[in-house]
Amino acid sequence: MTTSLPRQDRIRRAIELLRNDTTDKFDEVVDFEAHEFTDPVLAQEERDFIFGRVPSIIAHSTEIGKPYDFITIAMPRNNIIAVRQKDGSVRTFVNLCRHRGAMLETQEKGRCRFFSCPYHRWSYDPDGKLRTITRDNTFGEVDRTEHGLVEIPCEERHGFIWVVDNAHADIDVASWLGPEMDAILAGYQLDKLVSFRAAGFDEPTNWKIMQDAFLDGYHIQYAHPNTAGKVIHTNVMAFEDFGRHLRFIAPRKTIDRWLEEDPGDTPLDDYVTETHFLLPNSTLLRQPDHFQLLTFRPHPTDPTKSRMEQRLMVPPLEESGMEEERWNRRWEKNWDILLAVLHNEDFPLLRNSQTGMGSADAGKMLLGRNETANQLFRRETKKLLAEGRAAAK
Numbered sequence: 471m472t473t474s475l476p477r478q479d480r481i482r483r484a485i486e487l488l489r490n491d492t493t494d495k496f497d498e499v500v501d502f503e504a505h506e507f508t509d510p511v512l513a514q515e516e517r518d519f520i521f522g523r524v525p526s527i528i529a530h531s532t533e534i535g536k537p538y539d540f541i542t543i544a545m546p547r548n549n550i551i552a553v554r555q556k557d558g559s560v561r562t563f564v565n566l567c568r569h570r571g572a573m574l575e576t577q578e579k580g581r582c583r584f585f586s587c588p589y590h591r592w593s594y595d596p597d598g599k600l601r602t603i604t605r606d607n608t609f610g611e612v613d614r615t616e617h618g619l620v621e622i623p624c625e626e627r628h629g630f631i632w633v634v635d636n637a638h639a640d641i642d643v644a645s646w647l648g649p650e651m652d653a654i655l656a657g658y659q660l661d662k663l664v665s666f667r668a669a670g671f672d673e674p675t676n677w678k679i680m681q682d683a684f685l686d687g688y689h690i691q692y693a694h695p696n697t698a699g700k701v702i703h704t705n706v707m708a709f710e711d712f713g714r715h716l717r718f719i720a721p722r723k724t725i726d727r728w729l730e731e732d733p734g735d736t737p738l739d740d741y742v743t744e745t746h747f748l749l750p751n752s753t754l755l756r757q758p759d760h761f762q763l764l765t766f767r768p769h770p771t772d773p774t775k776s777r778m779e780q781r782l783m784v785p786p787l788e789e790s791g792m793e794e795e796r797w798n799r800r801w802e803k804n805w806d807i808l809l810a811v812l813h814n815e816d817f818p819l820l821r822n823s824q825t826g827m828g829s830a831d832a833g834k835m836l837l838g839r840n841e842t843a844n845q846l847f848r849r850e851t852k853k854l855l856a857e858g859r860a861a862a863k
């Protein structure tokens with residue numbers, strides 16, 4: 471594995487791998503067991519020691535672009551509301567009324583100058599302050615400053631909204647990303663793009679099975695013979711391991727014209743897809759003219775379920791030089807293609823993997839040396855769990 475070569479050199483390295491019919495490789499074959507995808511105790515540890523300790527992305531900034539825009543999200547540990555404040559910052563709160571615990575906001579997204587509880591109509595300001603106690607002449611004395619919404623640490627960086635799903639934690643996205651990945655994301659100027667569309671899907675599959683499939687360059691021609699397999703080379707990945715996060719270049723089939731012919735100084739960006747894994751749960755795909763983000767979150771209680779989110783970040787209409795209709799059509803089509811591959815090809819396969827993992831006698835399974843990104847995902851989640859267990863002692 472090589473780090474920090476300029477992009478054109480990294481692409482040329484991918485061509486070399488392709489010429490030699492090989493890929494960057496992890497040190498060893500590693501085995502694992504089915505219970506990792508079904509065990510409720512491990513699932514609780516993952517929620518607490520991973521999602522309760524480190525930042526993960528909940529949305530692109532443009533999804534709540536204007537003051538009082540909000541979204542609600544079921545994080546592994548908390549149901550949360552993220553709301554754009556009057557001053558342009560974003561704050562996140564536990565989506566729960568401090569009276570008797572009703573879910574405060576039931577819509578997935580909207581705009582709201584205050585939040586009003588459906589049960590007894592207490593209300594809260596967008597900054598979480600308790601605003602109204604209905605019939606307060608009968609309710610009794612309450613220190614309102616003590617009963618605002620519970621705040622969850624949140625930060626906007628590189629065009630994304632990140633949270634640590636734990637009211638008692640701090641957040642520092644730059645230090646979590648580390649200097650290399652922080653600089654890489656800064657270079658992409660993702661804050662200048664717009665989220666064309668974002669959608670979430672509840673799947674009966676453990677989040678790690680889901681995440682693994684979207685770090686996997688080995689399955690493409692086998693699971694996607696008529697779609698992605700026609701476009702991208704299988705099992706050819708030029709890796710960079712940044713310790714926690716990683717990225718890899720996978721050549722598209724159009725690159726084959728440069729197998730015989732020397733590309734010289736020709737820029738080769740259009741011939742590759744670059745995948746970034748942002749620990750703990752996101753795959754950011756850099757395509758020649760846009761980005762896709764795939765995010766995988768454990769279910770709050772059930773290890774055999776998860777929620778996947780897909781979002782498409784594209785240059786804004788005003789800067790695209792395109793008519794609105796063409797712009798919409800173009801990204802619409804892109805969205806539909808990705809959605810179809812996921813839903814028709816990956817999801818059914820992964821649901822069946824989860825069913826298989828329920829087998830009492832599954833036996834040991836293997837991750838190969840060629841499954842480098844999966845190896846790193848596994849290595850890093852294990853590290854986080856070990857750190858969390860040590861800190862909890």
Ligand code: FES
Nearest residue numbers: 567569570587590
């Ligand atoms: S539970 Fe919200 S007002 Fe009573």
Ligand SMILES: [Fe+2]
Nearest residue numbers: 683689693816
């Ligand atoms: Fe796939």
